[in-house]
Amino acid sequence: MDPETRALSPRKLALSPDARGLLADFSDAVERQQAHGGDLANVKGYASKAAEQACRIAGVLTLWADLDAREVSAATMADAITLAQFYLAETLRVWLLQTWLHAEITPSEVVQRAPIRALRERPAALQSIGMVIEAGWLVALASGTEVRGKARKEVWRIVRGDGDVV
Numbered sequence: 383m384d385p386e387t388r389a390l391s392p393r394k395l396a397l398s399p400d401a402r403g404l405l406a407d408f409s410d411a412v413e414r415q416q417a418h419g420g421d422l423a424n425v426k427g428y429a430s431k432a433a434e435q436a437c438r439i440a441g442v443l444t445l446w447a448d449l450d451a452r453e454v455s456a457a458t459m460a461d462a463i464t465l466a467q468f469y470l471a472e473t474l475r476v477w478l479l480q481t482w483l484h485a486e487i488t489p490s491e492v493v494q495r496a497p498i499r500a501l502r503e504r505p506a507a508l509q510s511i512g513m514v515i516e517a518g519w520l521v522a523l524a525s526g527t528e529v530r531g532k533a534r535k536e537v538w539r540i541v542r543g544d545g546d547v548v
Contacts, residue, residue: 395441400456405440408463409433423506428470436466475519478540486529487520488537511538 383390397405412432415422422429440454440462447458454462477496478487492507501507514520520538523529529537 395444395451396453397437397440397459398453398455401440401454401459404456404459404463405433405436408436408466422470425470425501425510432466432470435469436462439465471513471517475514475517478514478519479542482540484530484540486523486527486537486539488529488534 409432412422412429414420416426416429417423436459440459443458443462444451444454489504489507489511492511493502493504496502496507496510501510511520515522515538519541521541523534523537523539525535526533527537528534
């Protein structure tokens with residue numbers, strides 16, 4: 383920091399050649415997955431920022447380990463990419479756990495109220511619900527279960543990571 387103006391002038395933290403290669407591969411993979419029908423096609427707003435997030439995370443991890451470091455290693459970039467991928471998968475789960483007011487949710491409720499515009503189409507909502515089910519955050523209830531005064535064909539109960547019902 384400039385002592386007179388208090389303006390910040392942070393030093394640059396370079397990427398090692400291997401770290402740069404990993405980041406480029408990750409960025410390309412995320413870009414391909416955003417194509418129509420891809421795993422990330424329905425979360426483009428978040429996915430398009432994933433490589434930048436991985437870079438920021440890698441910088442923080444690098445400086446946390448060594449404040450005098452001059453470059454990000456490939457191992458640290460790999461860890462940062464893993465964290466960025468986790469961030470992508472968390473979008474719907476976080477919404478369910480933090481803002482959804484009920485213990486159950488239906489596909490139509492996701493379509494009507496999802497925090498991401500792309501999830502407001504039934505195929506995208508069902509794909510995302512599938513990922514959240516696979517991660518263990520939703521459990522299917524029997525077809526015909528009554529929820530909010532109506533028998534539902536498809537409905538899931540929200541669970542926390544410890545298996546407790548929300």
